[in-house]
Amino acid sequence: MIKFNIRGENVEVTDAIRAYVEDKVGKLDKYFNDGHEVTAYVNLKVYSDKRAKVEVTVPAKNVTLRAEDTSQDMYSSVDLVEEKLERQIRKYKTRMNRKPRNAVPTGQAFGDEFAPLDQADEVTEESSEIVRTKHVALKPMDAQEAVLQMDMLGHDFYVFTDADTNAAHVVYRRDDGRYGLIETE
Template identity: 40%
Template sequence: MKINIVSKRVELTNSIREKIENTFYNLERYLSDDTDVHVKLDVTKRSQKIEVTIFTKNGTIIRAEDSKDDLYNAIDVVYNKLYKQIRRLKTQLINKNKSNESIRFNNIDKYDDINIESDSIIKRVKKFNLDKPLTTEDAIMQMDLLGHNFFVFRNLDSEDLNIVYKRHDGYGLIEQI
């Protein structure tokens, strides 16, 4: 497992680095050895924020964030969130009779996160590789893991671009005509 740490408005001390590495290496038993973990730290006057994104080899993205007065507490809270998400993912994969090998994933796709100028209406652009088609159920699972309200994916059955989204009574699907 590779952990990449980026800090913004805070000096990355050895004790913070050790806390992050020791905490998130505990997830290594659930993830494959070549999984990428991106950690972003940001400190403002009121809070200290940590964002952790895990990119698995099969393209699944697991993400959690938290803001606290104490960075060490925020690290522990984010770890607990990620652990719960990984457990939920493992349970879903077992229930769908997919091989999970203790949630060791393969074939991670490239992910880019690009910030555009602040005076633009668009504040962030994300690029995803849509070459790997998904079932609707897998897309819903990925959307839930990311904590988003919608998810764009290439449908396994039709090879068309589809969108799943959360509704007040469940989920919705937008298909291409």
């Protein structure tokens, strides 16, 4: 069963909007096993230029599903987000079903909250094929130096070893042009 946490920024979450979100995103319930409660965090934003942004995050046991869409119509954005989340679930489950049976069982990889995937629901994804492998030496540095290295290479992300903690971290360029840092534990 999917529980909903719906929040609005610059928009009042009316009963009609709440019902539409719960109806659309609630369709994903068929991909989860009975008895497992999953919470869908829905964030609705309306910008000054009347564009609406819909973000949905569904944290499961070993995977977090997330999709967002921005358009002039909030309802069409909800539709597109639901389709994106459904594709993600089918893609992940198909990938796990293709692994050898003695590898990681689907229940362990994605949590036992996911229901089995029917053969008819499988997705073929050639885009997930690894076509190139790179080997890099992780040089100890701070995050600012990693950003400089990333910019010099013209990449959108850069993996490095933090000089202080000796842990692997990732810096990346966000869609808004600023930078993000992923710290590992």
